[in-house]
Amino acid sequence: xxxxxxxxxxxxxxxxAFDYGIIRKARAAGLVETKAHDxxxxxxxxxxxxxxRPFGGGEGMVLKAEPIFAAVQELTGCPTxxxxxxxxxVILLSPQGRVxxxxxxxxxxxxxxxxxxxxxxxxxxxxxxxxGLATDEISIGDYVLSxxxxxxxxxxxxxxRLLPGALGNESSATFESFSQALLDHPHYTRPxxxxxxxxPEVLLTGNHAEIARWRRDAALRKTQRNRPDLLK
Numbered sequence: 001x002x003x004x005x006x007x008x009x010x011x012x013x014x015x016x017a018f019d020y021g022i023i024r025k026a027r028a029a030g031l032v033e034t035k036a037h038d039x040x041x042x043x044x045x046x047x048x049x050x051x052x053r054p055f056g057g058g059e060g061m062v063l064k065a066e067p068i069f070a071a072v073q074e075l076t077g078c079p080t081x082x083x084x085x086x087x088x089x090v091i092l093l094s095p096q097g098r099v100x101x102x103x104x105x106x107x108x109x110x111x112x113x114x115x116x117x118x119x120x121x122x123x124x125x126x127x128x129x130x131x132g133l134a135t136d137e138i139s140i141g142d143y144v145l146s147x148x149x150x151x152x153x154x155x156x157x158x159x160x161r162l163l164p165g166a167l168g169n170e171s172s173a174t175f176e177s178f179s180q181a182l183l184d185h186p187h188y189t190r191p192x193x194x195x196x197x198x199x200p201e202v203l204l205t206g207n208h209a210e211i212a213r214w215r216r217d218a219a220l221r222k223t224q225r226n227r228p229d230l231l232k
Contacts, residue, residue, distance in 0.1 A: 119148030
């Protein structure tokens, strides 16, 4: 089982997020456990303050390191990164992180039994969280979100799809976009004509070898058009 713990100041964001689709089925089958934890539960002041002004001045507020260190220690049983078990990954979701790809998802899903996701907010997170806790600092793209919560959903969805037994057809994860350094080939279904647009004739022939060849060529063409960087 993969255990996903989310550290956030908005745990209600995840209240119904995992009650649909593949993640819901994976949870019901005991393949994954997801839980959102309120960071304020690890504060020691009566107002449950989780942020403060940055040293050196500047705009905005920064999430404090102390409650995050306490949260990670309680959830993993380890005070620092050096003491984690090999199968524990602590992910800081940050626009400064390496970009999340299918390859990164496959690595995490293959080796981890517990994933702790730290959702940033405001101007960012005290750098000591990255230095002392995070095994991975991950961004889901070159843009800025209001917080790490949407990114946590993206990462968990990608990981769950890779768990054995999560998909109805196990080959689906093998042939999806990015799994083989190409985008997926185009898909069509009934009817054979919509708004004057038809279906490639080869898909109607029943010739599996020709269909496989067409799909490979179509995937190459689509990758060249939309993501030529992948072909490098």
